[in-house]
Amino acid sequence: MATIFTHEFNTPVYKGKTSFNTGLYINGKFVEGSDKTTIDVTNPATGKVIAKIAEATAKDVDIAVTAAHKAFETTWGLNAGGAERSRLLLKLALLMEEHQQELAAIEALDNGKTFTWAMDLDTTFAIDTIRYYAGWADKIHGQVQETDEKKLSYTRHEPIGVVGQIIPWNFPLLMMSWKLGPALATGNCVVLKPSEFTPLTAIRMCELIDRAGFPAGTVNLVTGYGNTVGAAISSHMKIDKVAFTGSTLVGRKIMEAAAKSNLKDITLELGGKSPNIIFNDADLEQAVNWAAHGIYWNHGQACSAGSRIFVQSGIYDEFLEKFTEKSRSLKVGDPFDVDSYQGPQVSKNQYDRIMDYIQSGKDQGATVHLGGDRNGTEGYYINPTIFTNTTPDMKIVQEEIFGPVGVVIKFEDEDDVIRQANDTVFGLAAAVFSQNINRALNTAHRLKAGTAWVNCVNQLHANVPFGGFKQSGIGRELGEYALHNYTAVKSVQVNLGHVM
């Protein structure tokens, strides 16, 4: 039976207490799942279960969808004007700010990322994202098109209705803000499934959403498994759109379910195997630092991770030496230690997966230049790992590992490295390091990726769009572009004089 989750934090970086209801959040209330079953939540730093939350089933999705539709017809949708939607989102951002440390602590406990990263990046960016979209809420403009003086022709950008949102475990709170921000700003009602691995901050957010004053049914949280709740959402006949962030494998299932059910609109943010190309004329020290951020940020659990590091032969040896030194210096440790850079991977599942990839690299003949092993004996910690002497067909070069495992590849020719960089089914991001502006920009323009970073990696902003080419996804999040994901364009043509 789902209960109140209480946790006392007594750590070097944060002391405080949290206590919140662990039910589903449907129609403005925290409730048990229909089957009255629960899901165990594990702390990846210890491997131990720390909470039991209510488990939702397909039946609960139905209940949530009904509540969402009711709200859309009465208290939300266009019944709440842009200024009102803006006001509530601003209120939510303020509440998040007031509880920022608590949210960061829960995130670190549940996901394994360090409290410091959760504070400085995840929660801060999440608050900024909500605020950014609060600013769009009263600026959803259509157009007026000129036809002739006997016709008034204009477009309305209307909210789609009830949208399903399925988010991953790597940046739980941040992903929730990327989804809720544009959806609520444009007037949609939401049925959201957080990852079953990291549901805690999502549940805590629902209390804040409630306190901010969002009408019952505008945001509904259904905590459950992908093959039950996720599947129910993507095949639901009364959900008009589904937005998903996660693996390419699951993304396909969702697109298929959407096609087979009601042709609901989809946006997908999927995997990546992003290249980071470092030319001879790069600022070497900066390239080393950014490359480390590119692969080790969030323990390598980032869809945009610069996991294939191409280094031009002129600086290869020096780069590898400095990069290895940098990688060694990153402290792997408890998320609540003062100087920890990297915590554990999120789950046993992920830990096993990554270790399997590392093994495959060894088996296929690559060199483990650094790491390649577990850190410690408790929790899912993996040491920063570097592979060299790879060939393009190796699994560790082709497939997304989603761990702190970088592959460093020597190259000579500019055209060839761009060909290699683009030779992947993915296309989420790419980075190029060069001090020559022409080389840098031309390379960036030739890379087939949704984000091309020049002399930086893994930098995101609420107002800059993000999304993938090819099998890395469909659609863009963030920026003004995200609004298109949640609005339906209606052309209204008013005849004011044409006689038939």
Next chain:
Amino acid sequence: MSSTVKIPVPALNKEISVSTGLFINNEFVPSVDSAEVIQCFNPATEQVIASVVAGSSKDIDVAVAAARLAFKTTWGKNVTGWERSRLMNKLADLIERDKQELAELETLNNGKPVAVARDFDIGDSIQCLRYYAGWADKITGQTIEVDNKSKMAFTRHEPIGVCGQIIPWNYPINMWAWKVAPALAVGCTIVMKPSEITPLTALKLSELVVEAGFPPGVINTVPSLGSVGGAALAAHNDVDKIAFTGSTITGRKIMEAAAKSNLKKVSLELGGKSPQLIFESADLQQAAAWAALGICYNTGQDCTAGSRVYVQDSVYDKFIDVLVSTVKETVIGDGFDNNTGGGPLISKAQFDRVWGYIDAGKAEGAKVVLGGERRNTKGYFVDPTIFTDVDSSMKIIFGPVLSIGRFKTEEEAVALANNTTYGLGAGLHSTDASQCMRVSGLLEAGTVWVNQYNILSNNVPFGGKSNQEYTSVKAVHWNIGEKLQWPLSL
């Protein structure tokens, strides 16, 4: 060194304190070279309620220098959109916190009812700041394809620089917000000259600017006579843009000064002699309510006041009846009286002006169907006055004085409406949708209201016929459901 005055509010048995120095670099300071003061009056009592420092042209120099320094160091391109957004939202929150006191101060100096000041003027001002705070991190340029192999072309939308802003006395706080918000959102710094008649709320708001955390020099407030501070700003060689709301006559002077000095950018919101057309298919009850609002709101002291109403012959008599009985309900009185719908006129000068027009109208033989009689009390109170069958005066009266004419055909109506050098607003009332579409297309005004009047939104543009751009932007507000109750229930 800052001096503060405590202004008594007899009706509420309290005092409101206001800093009376010039607000430059986040401090209230005396003039650098002048001992002149500006006396502020309460138009309901005709009494002086406070004196504030009157800025000289040297003070304008100091303020401009402060704004320029801030633009180069802590504002302009040195501050991110998110930070501008954060500060503007903070300011909006503070105004919301203090809205009751700000409203009372507004009423003391301007005369409008407290509830109107608080819920409409200040309510809209808060919303305006929040609206533009939302734009601050969304100032986007474009990338433009030229030649993919050789060029990377894009636009940046950069802040203009130091902006001089001159605002009027009819909506002191509201006009302050309308000017300040978009300028701050894009990163400009400001030297604000509030009206010499109503500088008090601008000074009070400046205290909140400090509390919100804006760097010094971003907003500067220099109360001054128009002919001194206003002229100095318009002619200043280090001011990049001047934005002015006020009379057409002053607008010309400003444009001239801008041309003669450094060709600074100019934007002007000037006068209007806005018409409302009542067609025979109109809902006459509603049209009368909107017409009443059009001339009585803010006691007619509104640039888009619907001061000319033309009624189609077939419904003329009926409409006049309904209109008179609606306007009659308007209560003009002291702003601290809860029953008051509209306050006094702002000053003796305006009072004399308006009476001049009323007397002239009567002398010319125009028929008075309502009002037209002086009160024998203190305060610049003028009751709503309606003239019929008058050769429509094209002069802007800026008081609750309405002239009504008649027309037979739609063409005639449009011709009458457009027969003016102004073009700020216009309204039409009709239930024939095709007519609504035709006539709104033909009316030469920056804002056309259909079955409504004078209702604005922060996210809808507002301005007169523009001769600055290649195309004129006309905002059409088409009422499809709002019903008006006049007098407004507050």
